[in-house]
Amino acid sequence: MKKYYFDHVATNPLHPDVLEAMMPYFKEEFGNPLSIYEYGSKAKNAIEEAREKVAALINSKPAEIIFTANGAEANNFALRGIALAKQNEGKHIIVSRMEHHSILNSARFLEKSGFVVTYLPVDKKGFVSPDAVRKAITKETVLISVTHGSSEVGTIEPLKEIVKVAKEKKIIVHTDAVATTGNIPVDVKDLGVDLLSIAAHQFYGPKGAGALYVKQGMRIVPLIYGGIQESGRRAGTENVPAIVGMGKAAEMAKAELQMRMDYLKPLRDRIINTLTEEKNVFLTGDRENRLPGHVSFCVEFIEGEAMLLLLAAKGIFSASGSACSSKALKASPVLLAMGVPAGLAQGSIVFSLGMGNTSEDIDYLLKEFPAVISRLREISPFAQGWGDKDGGESCTVKK
Amino acid sequence: MYSEKVMDHFTNPRNVGDMEDADGVGIEGNPTCGDTMKISIKVVDNRIVDAKFKTFGCGSAIAVSSMVTEMVKGKTLEEALAISKEAVADALGGLPPQKMHCSNLGADALKKAIEDYKSRQKK
Numbered sequence: 467m468k469k470y471y472f473d474h475v476a477t478n479p480l481h482p483d484v485l486e487a488m489m490p491y492f493k494e495e496f497g498n499p500l501s502i503y504e505y506g507s508k509a510k511n512a513i514e515e516a517r518e519k520v521a522a523l524i525n526s527k528p529a530e531i532i533f534t535a536n537g538a539e540a541n542n543f544a545l546r547g548i549a550l551a552k553q554n555e556g557k558h559i560i561v562s563r564m565e566h567h568s569i570l571n572s573a574r575f576l577e578k579s580g581f582v583v584t585y586l587p588v589d590k591k592g593f594v595s596p597d598a599v600r601k602a603i604t605k606e607t608v609l610i611s612v613t614h615g616s617s618e619v620g621t622i623e624p625l626k627e628i629v630k631v632a633k634e635k636k637i638i639v640h641t642d643a644v645a646t647t648g649n650i651p652v653d654v655k656d657l658g659v660d661l662l663s664i665a666a667h668q669f670y671g672p673k674g675a676g677a678l679y680v681k682q683g684m685r686i687v688p689l690i691y692g693g694i695q696e697s698g699r700r701a702g703t704e705n706v707p708a709i710v711g712m713g714k715a716a717e718m719a720k721a722e723l724q725m726r727m728d729y730l731k732p733l734r735d736r737i738i739n740t741l742t743e744e745k746n747v748f749l750t751g752d753r754e755n756r757l758p759g760h761v762s763f764c765v766e767f768i769e770g771e772a773m774l775l776l777l778a779a780k781g782i783f784s785a786s787g788s789a790c791s792s793k794a795l796k797a798s799p800v801l802l803a804m805g806v807p808a809g810l811a812q813g814s815i816v817f818s819l820g821m822g823n824t825s826e827d828i829d830y831l832l833k834e835f836p837a838v839i840s841r842l843r844e845i846s847p848f849a850q851g852w853g854d855k856d857g858g859e860s861c862t863v864k865k
Numbered sequence: 866m867y868s869e870k871v872m873d874h875f876t877n878p879r880n881v882g883d884m885e886d887a888d889g890v891g892i893e894g895n896p897t898c899g900d901t902m903k904i905s906i907k908v909v910d911n912r913i914v915d916a917k918f919k920t921f922g923c924g925s926a927i928a929v930s931s932m933v934t935e936m937v938k939g940k941t942l943e944e945a946l947a948i949s950k951e952a953v954a955d956a957l958g959g960l961p962p963q964k965m966h967c968s969n970l971g972a973d974a975l976k977k978a979i980e981d982y983k984s985r986q987k988k
Contacts (some may be wrong), residue, residue: 769900771923772875775867779876789898790923795963797898809899812921845881845927847892847903847919 470782470827474759474820475617475645480711481670487714488672491707499704500693509706516713520677523716524643524662525653532678532696533709537644537665538568539689540678541611543700544640544661545572547686548609549581552638556606562586562594563803564616564623569642570799573611582606591752592621592804596631603635610639614662615646618787618800618816619751620760622646629658638684644668644676648719649757650727654679661686666708670821671715675708726821730759733819733828737761740832744839750801750814759819764801764810767849768842773815776838782831787814867924868958874928879935882917889985891977893970900926900967902974904934908982913937913945918974925960926968932957933971942979948972 471479491512497505499513514528521528534540549559561573563585573583584602586594594612603610610632615622625641632639640661643652647662648669654662661684666675680686680699692701719726738761741747746766765773770786777784785791787798789812801811817831843849867875884890884905894901900922907915916934920927932953937945950969954960960969 767921769921769923769926772927775872775875775924788923790900790926790968793963795898795967812899845878845919846921847901848921 467781470830471822472782472784472817472819472827472831475668475816475818476785477667477673478670478820479822480667480672481715481718483718484671484711484714488707488711491710495706497706499706500695509704512706512710512713513704516709516716519713519717519720520664523652523720524647524664524679525655526679527682529697530654530679530682532680532700533704533712534676534678534700535674535705536676537642537663537668538566538676540644540663540665540676541566541568541642542572543678543686543689544663545569545576545609545611546689548638548640548661548684549576550687551685552608553581556604556608557581558584558604558606559609559611560584560586560599560602560607561610562612562623563588564592564594564613564621564800565611566613566617566642566644569611569613586612588803590805592616592619592750592800593752593755594623594628596624596627599628600631600634603632603637607635607637610637612639612641613645614641614643614652614657615650615757616751616800617645617757617760617818618798619762619804620756621751622650622755622757624755625657625659633658645757648716648723649759651723654681660684666712666715669715669719672708672711674705675712677712727758729821730819733823733825734759734761736828737817737832741835744836747839748810750804750806757818759823761817761819763813763815764806765813765815765839766810767813767846768839769812770814772842773813773838776841777835780834780838782834785816785818787816788812866961867928868960870932870956870958871925871928871960874931874957875924878918878927878931880917880931881919883919884915884917887917889978889980889982891974891979891981893974893977895922895967895970898922898967900970902926902930902970904930904971904974904978906937906975906978906982908942912939912941914939916975916978918971922970923964923968925957925964926970928957929953929960929969929971930974933975937975942982946976946979948975 497509499510662679770788771791789797887905888908918930920930
Protein backbone atom coordinates (compact mmCIF):
# COMPACT_ATOMS: atom_id res chain seq x y z
CA MET A 467 0.00 0.00 0.00
CA LYS A 468 1.24 3.48 -0.80
CA LYS A 469 2.15 5.53 2.26
CA TYR A 470 1.07 9.10 2.79
CA TYR A 471 3.16 10.88 5.40
CA PHE A 472 1.40 13.94 6.83
CA ASP A 473 3.26 14.20 10.14
CA HIS A 474 6.18 16.48 9.32
CA VAL A 475 5.92 18.27 12.66
CA ALA A 476 6.89 14.96 14.27
CA THR A 477 9.92 14.66 12.03
CA ASN A 478 11.00 14.92 8.41
CA PRO A 479 12.75 12.39 6.25
CA LEU A 480 16.44 13.06 5.72
CA HIS A 481 17.16 14.74 2.39
CA PRO A 482 19.33 12.43 0.23
CA ASP A 483 21.87 15.22 -0.34
CA VAL A 484 22.14 15.67 3.42
CA LEU A 485 22.82 11.98 3.89
CA GLU A 486 25.48 12.13 1.20
CA ALA A 487 27.19 15.05 2.95
CA MET A 488 27.14 13.12 6.23
CA MET A 489 28.47 9.79 4.94
CA PRO A 490 32.22 10.53 4.97
CA TYR A 491 31.95 11.48 8.66
CA PHE A 492 30.53 8.06 9.51
CA LYS A 493 33.34 6.40 7.60
CA GLU A 494 36.79 7.64 6.73
CA GLU A 495 36.54 11.03 8.48
CA PHE A 496 35.80 9.62 11.90
CA GLY A 497 38.21 11.80 13.85
CA ASN A 498 37.63 13.57 17.14
CA PRO A 499 37.56 17.32 16.44
CA LEU A 500 39.83 17.95 19.45
CA SER A 501 42.64 15.78 18.09
CA ILE A 502 45.58 17.80 16.80
CA TYR A 503 46.46 15.58 13.85
CA GLU A 504 44.79 15.48 10.44
CA TYR A 505 41.72 13.43 11.43
CA GLY A 506 40.92 15.95 14.11
CA SER A 507 41.37 19.05 12.02
CA LYS A 508 39.18 17.68 9.23
CA ALA A 509 36.36 16.98 11.68
CA LYS A 510 36.86 20.35 13.35
CA ASN A 511 36.74 22.15 10.02
CA ALA A 512 33.58 20.28 9.07
CA ILE A 513 31.89 21.43 12.27
CA GLU A 514 32.93 25.03 11.74
CA GLU A 515 31.66 24.94 8.18
CA ALA A 516 28.33 23.62 9.43
CA ARG A 517 28.25 26.38 12.03
CA GLU A 518 28.62 28.99 9.32
CA LYS A 519 25.73 27.47 7.35
CA VAL A 520 23.41 27.29 10.35
CA ALA A 521 24.34 30.87 11.27
CA ALA A 522 23.59 32.00 7.73
CA LEU A 523 20.12 30.42 7.89
CA ILE A 524 19.14 32.59 10.88
CA ASN A 525 21.36 35.61 10.09
CA SER A 526 23.61 35.24 13.14
CA LYS A 527 27.37 35.09 13.56
CA PRO A 528 28.86 31.58 13.53
CA ALA A 529 30.23 32.11 17.05
CA GLU A 530 26.66 32.63 18.27
CA ILE A 531 25.66 29.06 17.39
CA ILE A 532 26.05 26.33 20.05
CA PHE A 533 25.33 22.84 18.75
CA THR A 534 23.13 20.61 20.92
CA ALA A 535 21.65 17.13 20.52
CA ASN A 536 18.16 18.37 19.65
CA GLY A 537 15.60 21.12 20.11
CA ALA A 538 14.62 19.96 23.58
CA GLU A 539 18.20 20.30 24.80
CA ALA A 540 18.43 23.78 23.27
CA ASN A 541 15.23 24.76 25.10
CA ASN A 542 16.41 23.31 28.41
CA PHE A 543 19.77 25.00 27.96
CA ALA A 544 18.18 28.39 27.25
CA LEU A 545 15.82 28.40 30.22
CA ARG A 546 18.06 26.84 32.83
CA GLY A 547 21.25 28.45 31.52
CA ILE A 548 19.87 31.98 31.57
CA ALA A 549 17.89 31.54 34.80
CA LEU A 550 21.03 30.37 36.60
CA ALA A 551 23.19 33.09 35.04
CA LYS A 552 20.75 35.83 36.05
CA GLN A 553 19.41 34.56 39.36
CA ASN A 554 21.15 37.29 41.35
CA GLU A 555 19.21 39.90 39.38
CA GLY A 556 15.81 38.31 39.78
CA LYS A 557 14.00 35.03 39.97
CA HIS A 558 10.99 35.52 37.74
CA ILE A 559 10.58 34.09 34.26
CA ILE A 560 7.71 34.28 31.79
CA VAL A 561 6.69 31.56 29.34
CA SER A 562 3.56 31.18 27.24
CA ARG A 563 0.99 28.42 27.34
CA MET A 564 1.78 27.62 23.69
CA GLU A 565 5.13 26.10 24.58
CA HIS A 566 6.54 22.65 23.96
CA HIS A 567 7.00 20.31 26.94
CA SER A 568 10.74 20.98 26.90
CA ILE A 569 9.99 24.61 27.79
CA LEU A 570 7.09 23.96 30.18
CA ASN A 571 8.89 21.21 32.07
CA SER A 572 12.08 23.27 32.29
CA ALA A 573 9.95 26.09 33.71
CA ARG A 574 8.46 23.67 36.26
CA PHE A 575 11.95 22.54 37.22
CA LEU A 576 12.92 26.17 37.80
CA GLU A 577 9.79 26.68 39.91
CA LYS A 578 10.93 23.83 42.14
CA SER A 579 14.33 25.52 42.33
CA GLY A 580 12.87 28.73 43.72
CA PHE A 581 11.95 30.68 40.60
CA VAL A 582 8.53 32.19 40.03
CA VAL A 583 7.06 31.43 36.62
CA THR A 584 4.22 33.25 34.87
CA TYR A 585 2.40 31.19 32.23
CA LEU A 586 0.97 33.64 29.71
CA PRO A 587 -2.59 33.04 28.53
CA VAL A 588 -3.30 32.88 24.80
CA ASP A 589 -6.33 33.77 22.73
CA LYS A 590 -8.58 31.37 20.85
CA LYS A 591 -6.22 31.27 17.86
CA GLY A 592 -3.19 30.67 20.02
CA PHE A 593 -1.73 34.18 19.91
CA VAL A 594 0.27 35.51 22.84
CA SER A 595 -0.54 39.18 23.22
CA PRO A 596 2.35 41.63 23.66
CA ASP A 597 0.15 43.42 26.15
CA ALA A 598 -0.12 40.29 28.30
CA VAL A 599 3.68 40.12 28.26
CA ARG A 600 3.88 43.75 29.40
CA LYS A 601 1.49 43.08 32.27
CA ALA A 602 3.38 39.97 33.38
CA ILE A 603 6.76 41.70 33.64
CA THR A 604 7.93 42.45 37.18
CA LYS A 605 11.13 43.93 38.61
CA GLU A 606 12.29 40.36 39.14
CA THR A 607 11.79 39.21 35.52
CA VAL A 608 15.01 37.92 33.96
CA LEU A 609 13.77 35.89 30.98
CA ILE A 610 10.81 35.68 28.63
CA SER A 611 10.38 32.62 26.41
CA VAL A 612 7.68 32.57 23.74
CA THR A 613 7.60 30.11 20.87
CA HIS A 614 8.03 31.41 17.33
CA GLY A 615 5.45 29.00 15.93
CA SER A 616 3.31 26.20 17.27
CA SER A 617 3.72 22.71 15.88
CA GLU A 618 0.30 21.81 17.30
CA VAL A 619 -1.89 24.51 15.79
CA GLY A 620 0.50 26.17 13.32
CA THR A 621 0.09 29.68 14.72
CA ILE A 622 3.06 32.00 14.20
CA GLU A 623 3.43 34.35 17.17
CA PRO A 624 3.87 38.15 16.96
CA LEU A 625 7.39 37.74 18.25
CA LYS A 626 8.80 41.08 17.11
CA GLU A 627 6.13 42.94 19.08
CA ILE A 628 6.76 40.76 22.12
CA VAL A 629 10.50 41.40 21.90
CA LYS A 630 9.81 45.14 21.65
CA VAL A 631 7.87 45.03 24.92
CA ALA A 632 10.60 42.99 26.61
CA LYS A 633 13.34 45.31 25.41
CA GLU A 634 11.60 48.35 26.93
CA LYS A 635 12.58 46.70 30.21
CA LYS A 636 15.85 45.20 28.88
CA ILE A 637 14.68 41.64 29.52
CA ILE A 638 16.28 38.68 27.74
CA VAL A 639 14.03 36.92 25.22
CA HIS A 640 14.32 33.31 24.09
CA THR A 641 12.23 31.73 21.39
CA ASP A 642 11.65 28.10 20.52
CA ALA A 643 11.96 28.29 16.74
CA VAL A 644 12.09 24.53 16.20
CA ALA A 645 8.85 24.50 14.20
CA THR A 646 9.67 27.60 12.16
CA THR A 647 13.39 27.50 11.32
CA GLY A 648 13.88 26.19 7.80
CA ASN A 649 10.15 26.51 7.12
CA ILE A 650 9.63 30.28 7.21
CA PRO A 651 12.16 33.13 7.31
CA VAL A 652 13.87 33.28 10.71
CA ASP A 653 16.22 36.21 11.23
CA VAL A 654 17.53 36.73 14.75
CA LYS A 655 18.40 40.37 14.08
CA ASP A 656 15.00 41.16 12.64
CA LEU A 657 13.21 39.32 15.47
CA GLY A 658 15.50 40.89 18.06
CA VAL A 659 15.67 37.77 20.22
CA ASP A 660 18.65 36.92 22.43
CA LEU A 661 18.33 33.13 22.24
CA LEU A 662 16.69 30.85 19.70
CA SER A 663 16.33 27.05 19.53
CA ILE A 664 16.59 25.00 16.33
CA ALA A 665 16.31 21.30 15.42
CA ALA A 666 17.81 19.91 12.22
CA HIS A 667 15.21 17.19 11.61
CA GLN A 668 12.53 19.84 11.19
CA PHE A 669 14.15 20.91 7.89
CA TYR A 670 15.22 17.58 6.36
CA GLY A 671 18.37 17.29 8.45
CA PRO A 672 19.21 14.41 10.78
CA LYS A 673 17.89 13.67 14.24
CA GLY A 674 20.51 14.14 16.92
CA ALA A 675 21.44 17.68 15.88
CA GLY A 676 20.05 20.92 17.24
CA ALA A 677 21.42 24.33 18.10
CA LEU A 678 20.93 27.23 20.42
CA TYR A 679 21.63 30.69 19.12
CA VAL A 680 23.06 32.79 21.95
CA LYS A 681 23.61 36.45 21.19
CA GLN A 682 27.20 37.54 21.43
CA GLY A 683 28.20 38.66 24.92
CA MET A 684 25.33 36.88 26.68
CA ARG A 685 26.37 34.85 29.71
CA ILE A 686 24.79 31.39 29.92
CA VAL A 687 25.49 28.60 32.42
CA PRO A 688 26.19 25.26 30.71
CA LEU A 689 23.95 22.23 31.12
CA ILE A 690 26.81 19.85 30.42
CA TYR A 691 30.25 20.33 31.95
CA GLY A 692 33.41 18.72 30.67
CA GLY A 693 35.82 19.63 27.91
CA ILE A 694 36.18 22.77 25.85
CA GLN A 695 33.84 21.80 23.01
CA GLU A 696 31.48 24.55 21.84
CA SER A 697 33.72 27.10 23.63
CA GLY A 698 33.17 25.30 26.92
CA ARG A 699 29.43 25.92 26.83
CA ARG A 700 28.40 22.41 25.78
CA ALA A 701 30.93 19.73 26.63
CA GLY A 702 31.13 16.30 25.05
CA THR A 703 32.56 14.86 21.86
CA GLU A 704 30.59 16.34 19.00
CA ASN A 705 28.16 14.32 16.88
CA VAL A 706 30.15 15.23 13.78
CA PRO A 707 28.02 13.49 11.10
CA ALA A 708 24.79 14.96 12.51
CA ILE A 709 26.28 18.45 12.76
CA VAL A 710 27.57 18.22 9.20
CA GLY A 711 24.08 17.09 8.15
CA MET A 712 22.50 20.00 9.99
CA GLY A 713 24.82 22.37 8.16
CA LYS A 714 23.94 20.90 4.76
CA ALA A 715 20.21 20.95 5.59
CA ALA A 716 20.48 24.59 6.71
CA GLU A 717 22.27 25.54 3.51
CA MET A 718 19.53 23.88 1.43
CA ALA A 719 16.73 25.38 3.51
CA LYS A 720 18.17 28.86 3.01
CA ALA A 721 18.43 28.37 -0.75
CA GLU A 722 15.00 26.76 -1.13
CA LEU A 723 12.99 28.55 1.54
CA GLN A 724 10.75 30.61 -0.75
CA MET A 725 10.24 27.70 -3.15
CA ARG A 726 9.24 25.40 -0.27
CA MET A 727 6.75 27.90 1.13
CA ASP A 728 5.28 28.52 -2.32
CA TYR A 729 4.89 24.78 -2.79
CA LEU A 730 3.35 23.96 0.57
CA LYS A 731 0.94 26.85 1.12
CA PRO A 732 -1.46 26.00 -1.74
CA LEU A 733 -1.56 22.35 -0.65
CA ARG A 734 -2.26 23.46 2.91
CA ASP A 735 -4.96 25.90 1.88
CA ARG A 736 -6.69 23.32 -0.29
CA ILE A 737 -7.08 21.00 2.69
CA ILE A 738 -8.26 23.80 4.96
CA ASN A 739 -10.73 25.18 2.42
CA THR A 740 -12.18 21.77 1.64
CA LEU A 741 -12.43 20.32 5.13
CA THR A 742 -13.85 23.40 6.83
CA GLU A 743 -16.83 22.87 4.49
CA GLU A 744 -17.57 19.68 6.42
CA LYS A 745 -20.12 19.94 9.22
CA ASN A 746 -18.66 20.37 12.70
CA VAL A 747 -15.04 20.48 11.58
CA PHE A 748 -13.18 23.47 13.01
CA LEU A 749 -9.77 24.84 12.10
CA THR A 750 -7.48 25.29 15.10
CA GLY A 751 -4.98 28.14 15.09
CA ASP A 752 -4.84 31.14 12.81
CA ARG A 753 -5.47 30.91 9.11
CA GLU A 754 -3.08 33.63 7.89
CA ASN A 755 -0.22 33.59 10.38
CA ARG A 756 0.31 29.90 9.96
CA LEU A 757 3.17 27.49 9.24
CA PRO A 758 3.24 26.82 5.46
CA GLY A 759 2.48 23.08 5.60
CA HIS A 760 0.35 22.99 8.73
CA VAL A 761 -3.29 21.93 8.92
CA SER A 762 -5.07 21.24 12.21
CA PHE A 763 -8.68 20.69 13.10
CA CYS A 764 -10.99 19.65 15.85
CA VAL A 765 -13.63 17.27 14.54
CA GLU A 766 -16.68 17.22 16.74
CA PHE A 767 -18.30 14.02 18.11
CA ILE A 768 -15.35 11.74 17.43
CA GLU A 769 -11.97 11.03 18.98
CA GLY A 770 -8.46 11.61 17.60
CA GLU A 771 -6.82 8.26 18.19
CA ALA A 772 -9.68 6.47 16.47
CA MET A 773 -9.20 8.81 13.48
CA LEU A 774 -5.42 8.18 13.44
CA LEU A 775 -5.93 4.41 13.43
CA LEU A 776 -8.49 4.41 10.64
CA LEU A 777 -6.35 6.80 8.59
CA ALA A 778 -3.27 4.64 9.20
CA ALA A 779 -5.23 1.67 7.88
CA LYS A 780 -5.54 3.68 4.66
CA GLY A 781 -1.82 4.45 4.64
CA ILE A 782 -2.27 8.00 5.95
CA PHE A 783 -0.04 9.01 8.86
CA SER A 784 -0.96 12.04 10.95
CA ALA A 785 -1.11 13.27 14.56
CA SER A 786 -3.62 14.25 17.25
CA GLY A 787 -3.61 16.23 20.48
CA SER A 788 -6.40 14.14 21.99
CA ALA A 789 -5.99 12.68 25.47
CA CYS A 790 -6.46 9.12 24.22
CA SER A 791 -3.73 9.42 21.61
CA SER A 792 -1.15 10.67 24.12
CA LYS A 793 0.93 8.30 26.18
CA ALA A 794 0.11 10.35 29.27
CA LEU A 795 -3.64 10.27 28.43
CA LYS A 796 -3.84 14.05 28.72
CA ALA A 797 -5.39 16.38 26.18
CA SER A 798 -3.08 18.87 24.50
CA PRO A 799 -2.39 21.73 26.96
CA VAL A 800 -2.13 24.05 23.94
CA LEU A 801 -5.70 23.30 22.80
CA LEU A 802 -7.02 23.69 26.34
CA ALA A 803 -5.11 26.98 26.77
CA MET A 804 -6.82 28.23 23.59
CA GLY A 805 -10.15 27.55 25.23
CA VAL A 806 -11.10 24.51 23.16
CA PRO A 807 -13.62 22.53 25.27
CA ALA A 808 -12.20 19.22 26.54
CA GLY A 809 -14.66 17.12 24.54
CA LEU A 810 -13.87 18.92 21.31
CA ALA A 811 -10.12 18.70 21.98
CA GLN A 812 -10.62 14.93 21.85
CA GLY A 813 -11.39 15.39 18.16
CA SER A 814 -8.00 16.97 17.44
CA ILE A 815 -6.21 16.01 14.22
CA VAL A 816 -3.06 17.48 12.68
CA PHE A 817 -1.87 17.05 9.10
CA SER A 818 1.57 18.53 8.53
CA LEU A 819 2.84 18.54 4.98
CA GLY A 820 6.32 18.30 3.57
CA MET A 821 8.13 18.51 0.26
CA GLY A 822 7.49 14.83 -0.39
CA ASN A 823 3.72 15.37 -0.53
CA THR A 824 2.11 15.87 -3.92
CA SER A 825 -1.19 17.29 -5.07
CA GLU A 826 -2.34 13.69 -5.68
CA ASP A 827 -1.57 12.91 -2.03
CA ILE A 828 -3.93 15.71 -1.06
CA ASP A 829 -6.61 14.32 -3.41
CA TYR A 830 -6.32 10.99 -1.61
CA LEU A 831 -6.48 12.59 1.85
CA LEU A 832 -9.52 14.65 0.89
CA LYS A 833 -11.23 11.52 -0.38
CA GLU A 834 -10.44 9.28 2.59
CA PHE A 835 -10.66 11.63 5.56
CA PRO A 836 -14.36 12.58 5.23
CA ALA A 837 -15.14 8.86 5.00
CA VAL A 838 -13.27 8.26 8.26
CA ILE A 839 -15.22 11.08 9.91
CA SER A 840 -18.57 9.64 8.77
CA ARG A 841 -17.65 6.16 9.83
CA LEU A 842 -16.74 7.20 13.37
CA ARG A 843 -19.76 9.47 13.65
CA GLU A 844 -21.99 6.52 12.83
CA ILE A 845 -20.58 4.87 15.94
CA SER A 846 -20.72 8.01 18.10
CA PRO A 847 -23.64 8.55 20.47
CA PHE A 848 -23.17 12.32 20.19
CA ALA A 849 -23.39 12.73 16.44
CA GLN A 850 -27.12 12.18 16.51
CA GLY A 851 -29.55 14.85 17.55
CA TRP A 852 -27.00 17.43 18.59
CA GLY A 853 -27.83 19.63 15.64
CA ASP A 854 -25.26 20.33 12.99
CA LYS A 855 -23.26 23.49 13.05
CA ASP A 856 -21.28 24.78 10.12
CA GLY A 857 -17.59 24.09 10.16
CA GLY A 858 -15.35 27.07 10.20
CA GLU A 859 -12.41 29.08 11.34
CA SER A 860 -12.15 28.38 14.99
CA CYS A 861 -13.58 25.76 17.25
CA THR A 862 -13.81 28.15 20.18
CA VAL A 863 -16.08 30.75 18.60
CA LYS A 864 -19.13 28.52 18.40
CA LYS A 865 -21.85 28.20 21.06
CA MET B 866 0.14 -1.22 20.10
CA TYR B 867 -3.23 -2.99 19.87
CA SER B 868 -3.84 -6.74 19.48
CA GLU B 869 -5.26 -8.11 16.23
CA LYS B 870 -8.59 -8.70 17.93
CA VAL B 871 -8.81 -5.12 19.16
CA MET B 872 -8.05 -3.86 15.66
CA ASP B 873 -10.61 -6.25 14.20
CA HIS B 874 -13.37 -5.10 16.54
CA PHE B 875 -12.35 -1.46 16.09
CA THR B 876 -12.24 -1.53 12.30
CA ASN B 877 -15.27 -3.84 11.94
CA PRO B 878 -17.33 -3.11 15.01
CA ARG B 879 -20.26 -5.45 15.65
CA ASN B 880 -23.71 -4.32 16.77
CA VAL B 881 -23.34 -0.59 16.19
CA GLY B 882 -26.55 1.34 16.62
CA ASP B 883 -29.47 2.44 18.74
CA MET B 884 -32.44 0.27 19.57
CA GLU B 885 -35.85 1.88 19.31
CA ASP B 886 -37.60 -0.78 21.38
CA ALA B 887 -34.78 -1.37 23.87
CA ASP B 888 -35.70 -2.97 27.20
CA GLY B 889 -32.75 -1.35 28.93
CA VAL B 890 -30.21 1.37 28.12
CA GLY B 891 -26.98 2.07 29.98
CA ILE B 892 -24.62 5.00 29.49
CA GLU B 893 -21.18 5.08 31.07
CA GLY B 894 -18.66 7.85 30.69
CA ASN B 895 -15.15 8.69 31.72
CA PRO B 896 -15.26 12.29 32.95
CA THR B 897 -11.51 12.81 32.43
CA CYS B 898 -11.31 12.11 28.72
CA GLY B 899 -14.98 12.19 27.74
CA ASP B 900 -15.13 8.59 26.49
CA THR B 901 -18.81 7.66 26.46
CA MET B 902 -20.51 4.33 25.83
CA LYS B 903 -24.19 3.69 25.34
CA ILE B 904 -25.39 0.09 25.39
CA SER B 905 -28.98 -0.94 24.57
CA ILE B 906 -30.31 -4.43 25.33
CA LYS B 907 -33.34 -6.50 24.38
CA VAL B 908 -34.40 -9.05 27.01
CA VAL B 909 -36.66 -12.09 26.56
CA ASP B 910 -37.31 -14.53 29.43
CA ASN B 911 -34.46 -13.21 31.54
CA ARG B 912 -32.07 -13.62 28.63
CA ILE B 913 -30.34 -10.90 26.56
CA VAL B 914 -31.33 -11.63 22.97
CA ASP B 915 -29.86 -8.52 21.36
CA ALA B 916 -27.42 -5.75 22.21
CA LYS B 917 -26.32 -2.59 20.40
CA PHE B 918 -23.82 0.15 21.20
CA LYS B 919 -22.80 3.69 20.35
CA THR B 920 -19.41 4.92 21.56
CA PHE B 921 -17.43 8.13 21.57
CA GLY B 922 -13.81 7.30 22.22
CA CYS B 923 -10.54 5.85 21.08
CA GLY B 924 -9.89 2.61 19.22
CA SER B 925 -9.90 0.45 22.33
CA ALA B 926 -13.11 2.06 23.64
CA ILE B 927 -14.88 1.13 20.41
CA ALA B 928 -13.40 -2.40 20.38
CA VAL B 929 -14.45 -2.96 24.01
CA SER B 930 -18.03 -1.89 23.22
CA SER B 931 -18.18 -4.18 20.22
CA MET B 932 -16.81 -7.12 22.20
CA VAL B 933 -19.18 -6.64 25.14
CA THR B 934 -22.22 -6.64 22.87
CA GLU B 935 -20.97 -9.86 21.28
CA MET B 936 -20.23 -11.56 24.62
CA VAL B 937 -23.56 -10.72 26.15
CA LYS B 938 -25.89 -12.06 23.49
CA GLY B 939 -27.71 -15.20 24.63
CA LYS B 940 -26.61 -14.83 28.24
CA THR B 941 -28.99 -14.71 31.20
CA LEU B 942 -29.01 -11.44 33.16
CA GLU B 943 -27.05 -13.12 35.96
CA GLU B 944 -24.41 -14.38 33.55
CA ALA B 945 -24.24 -10.96 31.89
CA LEU B 946 -23.76 -9.19 35.22
CA ALA B 947 -20.82 -11.49 35.92
CA ILE B 948 -18.91 -10.24 32.86
CA SER B 949 -15.93 -8.34 34.23
CA LYS B 950 -13.72 -5.68 32.66
CA GLU B 951 -10.87 -8.17 32.76
CA ALA B 952 -12.96 -10.76 30.90
CA VAL B 953 -13.68 -8.23 28.14
CA ALA B 954 -10.02 -7.27 27.88
CA ASP B 955 -9.01 -10.96 27.81
CA ALA B 956 -11.51 -11.70 25.05
CA LEU B 957 -9.84 -8.93 23.04
CA GLY B 958 -6.42 -10.47 23.51
CA GLY B 959 -5.50 -7.85 26.11
CA LEU B 960 -5.47 -4.05 26.19
CA PRO B 961 -2.46 -1.74 26.62
CA PRO B 962 -2.04 -1.05 30.37
CA GLN B 963 -2.80 2.66 30.08
CA LYS B 964 -6.05 1.87 28.29
CA MET B 965 -7.19 -0.75 30.80
CA HIS B 966 -9.10 1.73 32.94
CA CYS B 967 -9.96 4.68 30.76
CA SER B 968 -11.40 2.87 27.75
CA ASN B 969 -12.67 -0.30 29.36
CA LEU B 970 -16.15 0.96 30.16
CA GLY B 971 -18.17 -1.74 28.38
CA ALA B 972 -18.88 -3.95 31.38
CA ASP B 973 -20.01 -0.91 33.41
CA ALA B 974 -22.31 0.33 30.64
CA LEU B 975 -23.76 -3.17 30.38
CA LYS B 976 -24.45 -3.29 34.13
CA LYS B 977 -26.25 0.02 33.87
CA ALA B 978 -28.34 -1.28 30.98
CA ILE B 979 -29.36 -4.32 33.04
CA GLU B 980 -30.18 -2.11 36.05
CA ASP B 981 -32.27 0.05 33.74
CA TYR B 982 -34.11 -3.04 32.50
CA LYS B 983 -34.76 -4.21 36.07
CA SER B 984 -36.04 -0.84 37.22
CA ARG B 985 -38.38 -0.71 34.24
CA GLN B 986 -39.76 -4.15 35.22
CA LYS B 987 -40.62 -2.92 38.74
CA LYS B 988 -42.84 -0.15 37.38
